[in-house]
Amino acid sequence: MRTKDDQAGIAWSICWRGSRPGWQHGTVTQGKLVRDRIPQIIRAQGGTVVARRLTDQEYESALLEKLVKESQELALAGSRRERLEESADVYEVLLAIAGKSGFDFAEIEAAAERKRAARGGFGERIWLESW
Secondary structure (H helix, E strand, O other): OOOHHHHHOOOEEEEEEOOOOOOOOOEEOOOOOOOOOHHHHHHHOOOEEEEEEOOHHHHHHHHHHHHHHHHHHHHHOOOHHHHHHHHHHHHHHHHHHHHHHOOOHHHHHHHHHHHHHHHOOOOOOOOOOOO
16 A cells, blocks of 8 residues: 555656657757656666656646546557556556545545446446437
8 A cells, every 4th residue: 555655756847858769869858747766767868857846736737637648648549558558657647646635546446436336337338419
């Protein structure tokens, strides 16, 4: 089980300089929330990282933006492996949102079970044409 501090993680606004596989040589500047070990990985690849810790308000906003981005990537994933990887990213962001909001994943599961009992799930593939 993750602690609340583990779930919150470290929020970074990051830019990297140097060459990275799949990137052109030069400076890449991209402000975005990244996983906690990304600065370390970029440095290990010879890049230079400029990062800062986000405020609580920035972190919350960045997490919600990240959830939208990762959900879009999941929707575009073509292969089973890509769907698995993107699902893991969505899951990780949800864990961080839960930690920031003061509840754990067990509470999310319990709320989902309550909603499923009251309204059903999505297993029946019902598409509502009009209402």
